[in-house]
Amino acid sequence: MAFCANLRDLGVFMYASNRIDFGHLVNPESFDITRTEPDMYQIIDNQRDWESRYIHIDYPENFNPEKKSIQPCPDVYWFPIVSRRFCKSLINMMESFGKWSDGKNQDTRLEGGYEAVPTRDIHMNQVGWDHHWLYFLQHYVRPLQEHVFTGYIHDPPRSLMNFVVRYKPDEQPSLKPHHDSSTYTINIALNEAGVDYEGGGCRFIRYNCSVTQTKVGWLLIHPGRLTHFHEGLLVTKGIRYIMISFVDP
Numbered sequence: 001m002a003f004c005a006n007l008r009d010l011g012v013f014m015y016a017s018n019r020i021d022f023g024h025l026v027n028p029e030s031f032d033i034t035r036t037e038p039d040m041y042q043i044i045d046n047q048r049d050w051e052s053r054y055i056h057i058d059y060p061e062n063f064n065p066e067k068k069s070i071q072p073c074p075d076v077y078w079f080p081i082v083s084r085r086f087c088k089s090l091i092n093m094m095e096s097f098g099k100w101s102d103g104k105n106q107d108t109r110l111e112g113g114y115e116a117v118p119t120r121d122i123h124m125n126q127v128g129w130d131h132h133w134l135y136f137l138q139h140y141v142r143p144l145q146e147h148v149f150t151g152y153i154h155d156p157p158r159s160l161m162n163f164v165v166r167y168k169p170d171e172q173p174s175l176k177p178h179h180d181s182s183t184y185t186i187n188i189a190l191n192e193a194g195v196d197y198e199g200g201g202c203r204f205i206r207y208n209c210s211v212t213q214t215k216v217g218w219l220l221i222h223p224g225r226l227t228h229f230h231e232g233l234l235v236t237k238g239i240r241y242i243m244i245s246f247v248d249p
């Protein structure tokens with residue numbers, strides 16, 4: 001009011017317009033500055049800004065009916081999904097937290113207390129980001145899954161295992177052949193092959209087919225059992241980070 005009165009006194013002409021986008025209101029209540037990367041936690045409360053920061057610019061193209069989905073190995077699909085900023089932020093969230101698992105079979109984080117094929121990892125719930133992740137799975141991953149594995153519908157998808165893996169030559173440099181405990185698995189590359197690390201990638205043994213030139217922010221989606229026995233290839237230098245989810249059912 002004071003602002004308007006002041007302008008009137010000064011003879012400054014003012015008019016109202018609803019034809020120009022001046023931005024939008026956000027709810028500051030849920031913005032938690034005690035988190036590392038607080039913006040990453042805004043996926044539910046401020047989805048609009050979250051998408052513009054963290055969803056890959058080419059994501060909508062994944063659904064272009066004129067385009068064929070990329071399939072680097074049989075029944076393994078490859079989609080751009082998150083931005084480089086997302087990948088950097090997720091690595092930062094995990095490295096700031098820092099409590100990577102020891103890579104042993106005994107794992108108190110799991111219901112059965114045992115992991116047959118352990119990785120060095122941090123689970124989403126350890127950084128309080130599990131609800132956010134499940135929201136991401138439902139809104140951004142599920143449509144891709146339905147697009148390529150048609151007729152398989154579970155909404156929301158269920159996933160108890162959501163984690164970031166770290167491969168390092170002097171820590172855990174590879175992962176032996178295994179099946180995942182999933183109907184389908186997603187595997188997002190968080191950093192750059194040939195730049196941040198040497199070696200690495202995922203090999204699907206039945207098809208003798210590997211994806212080694214993974215792309216930052218791109219997701220691999222593949223069946224978890226029977227047909228897609230796979231392994232994590234040896235990292236010889238640097239650090240490789242990936243984000244994994246076992247969706248089941």
Ligand SMILES: O=C(O)CCC(=O)C(=O)O
Binds near residue numbers: 119180232244
């Ligand atoms: O290193 C990879 O890309 C494969 C990771 C993997 O198979 C797993 O975490 O279950």
Ligand SMILES: [Fe+2]
Binds near residue numbers: 179180185230
């Ligand atoms: Fe796996």
